[in-house]
């Protein structure tokens with residue numbers, strides 16, 4: 003493990019490498035315990051660099067076993083080597099020159115899952131961000147690009163497949179029992195996009211013909227026997243390839259595209275050029291084992307990694323501060339893809355829910371940082387929801403400011419200018435400015451200022467003057483390292499809705515720029531005046547969530563109900579309903595905390611039931627509308643001194659009130675939406691299942707018997723309904739015999755499928771209440787659990803900490819202590835996983851004092867440990883600052 007040095011890397015310190023890498027030739031002689039890596043690197047000195055400047059290569063836990071300069075063994079006086087650095091001096095005056103580095107590495111003992119490691123008997127790599135330096139000494143930085151030639155030699159037995167990036171050159175027998183394969187990737191790339199996979203896997207094959215007529219071989223490799231479960235991923239891949247051609251004019255550029263699914267992986271997936279490596283969770287699916295959410299995730303992540311081929315690979319990042327350049331943009335692209343494949347409004351609702359739950363939480367706590375950070379200690383800790391999801395929202399705002407055509411022009415220019423380069427956020431923004439003439443200098447603050455802006459709204463209608471005034475004030479909260487903020491350019495989509503529900507087209511506006519349905523808030527406070535407005539309008543603001551902000555707008559219940567009923571933007575209708583519900587949920591939590599009877603506003607209950615019963619609305623939308631804000635959402639809204647037990651009790655009381663009032667409608671829908679015909683994982687089917695599941699949840703809140711959920715469990719013919727029935731049983735009736743029987747039946751039925759057992763772990767880890775802790779501890783000892791596998795750990799320990807507010811935040815602090823102990827146990831083995839789990843405590847300061855003290859003590863226990871990885875040290879110190 004790389005232990006913490008406390009060293010800070012700064013964006014301001016960037017300078018280009020002294021040496022230009024022209025070519026990289028790698029030869030691997032694979033062996034589980036002792037793999038020999040020979041790297042032949044051709045460099046030339048960048049013009050202007052001093053003749054005596056040394057060549058410095060990065061390493062991480064490496065040992066050098068050979069070094070040649072222009073094919074002659076290097077004398078000891080010409081280099082200095084440590085496990086993390088190789089410095090070579092007295093370089094040849096002739097440029098270019100060749101450096102050959104030989105290292106011996108041990109994949110089997112690599113538990114960090116960075117560099118070359120083993121998973122289920124397969125050799126596999128993960129190099130982003132800084133894993134390549136665990137393979138060989140190398141200029142391991144994203145702005146050093148070169149074509150790669152790869153030769154892999156391995157025992158034939160156990161390794162029929164030898165895969166790497168680029169096009170296949172050839173292969174054959176090497177010597178007794180061993181064979182080899184050679185690959186060439188002509189597209190210059192940085193080391194973080196390198197990949198190698200070797201082993202014995204099954205394959206699903208297909209082809210795709212690009213718009214220019216090139217045929218591309220498509221291959222997805224999975225464990226033998228899992229081939230049928232890769233069909234959906236293959237379909238998603240072909241749809242992604244087609245979509246990127248149609249929407250962005252981007253074609254694939256090699257003759258083969260390969261995806262490998264592995265069972266030990268720290269993240270979701272990785273976009274290595276021509277050879278994507280995936281967490282198997284995001285490849286494998288069939289109706290018996292995958293939920294609709296699993297299918298949607300697979301579609302999105304397959305698309306995401308494929309889209310990186312242009313946004314990330316063809317144009318990469320100059321340095322890791324620019325991570326949002328590829329991630330924010332690529333998330334935006336995968337969101338747009340999914341929106342085109344499914345219902346756009348429902349997709350947007352799900353995105354915004356996720357953004358608020360994750361990114362708004364991060365942005366309001368000790369880990370807040372700008373979309374483009376300016377310093378870091380451990381780059382692995384910056385693969386965050388801010389870089390990804392807020393980065394995507396910033397890209398979406400550019401599209402909103404420029405319109406579809408302007409955005410496409412800017413993207414085209416970006417590709418044209420920077421193809422083959424390592425670019426910056428400035429390059430990206432400049433492409434849009436130059437393509438459209440729009441000045442984005444104020445807009446750029448979105449990349450540098452952290453924190454979720456708060457926009458306070460007030461409105462007035464003057465009937466005599468027929469004017470409508472809208473006053474806006476923006477405030478960006480202080481975040482770590484940033485106390486004073488400048489006003490941002492905030493694009494707000496809006497509509498003025500008349501009494502009959504139709505939109506009022508404003509005639510003239512003063513006070514600032516309004517273009518079409520977008521209002522540009524650019525000052526700290528600004529008043530817009532609309533003239534010739536015949537009647538008092540209802541303002542629908544931030545439609546489609548055009549800007550990632552919080553609104554403080556004291557809109558009346560009647561106005562919100564009007565929007566919920568009439569807005570032509572479905573997203574805005576959902577937003578209005580949730581704005582109607584939030585104060586009710588907040589009050590319910592406070593009533594429960596104060597020991598009062600929880601009262602529920604009947605206006606909210608009827609608005610929800612009216613939406614529920616409206617068969618003109620698509621089921622997926624109704625399911626979203628009826629899914630109340632989560633307990634964590636309510637905690638975030640309350641803002642501080644939070645008591646998770648009270649929030650849980652209050653929210654449940656609201657659920658019960660809605661369930662009782664809407665009982666007959668829930669029952670009708672539950673019956674009507676029962677599955678008919680063959681299962682299809684499409685959006686329409688998923689929507690019906692989602693609404694049926696919501697109905698079952700509410701019915702269970704109104705009923706005292708587990709019978710209905712038990713019957714749903716017995717009858718389910720797909721995983722979406724099966725897992726949901728089990729969740730309802732476990733969460734609502736944890737002690738019932740029916741629940742215990744269902745849990746046992748589920749485990750028996752899916753005994754040999756770890757990905758499905760992850761659902762079983764997660765469902766139990768999220769049963770509300772104090773008893774969850776003992777349950778989690780017992781499950782950690784279950785033979786089906788495997789503490790070495792990141793998916794298992796995330797499913798059990800991660801889900802407990804992230805998604806069980808009452809169980810994790812036990813008032814005695816035992817939940818925090820369990821997490822702290824797990825982090826200390828995992829850290830030496832897998833620092834990335836440990837650091838990620840620790841972020842579950844990022845909102846600890848908004849807990850009520852007793853819990854906050856207990857949380858702080860657990861964090862103190864982590865800081866007090868003798869040795870911490872750079873990953874965990876960085877997170878825990880920021881959390882305690």
Ligand code: ARG
Nearest residue numbers: 130131269271272273382385
């Ligand atoms: N680039 C990958 C993706 O978003 C994620 C890789 C993250 N790796 C890491 N070590 N943090 O598609």
Ligand code: ZN
Nearest residue numbers: 306310329332
């Ligand atoms: Zn990505």
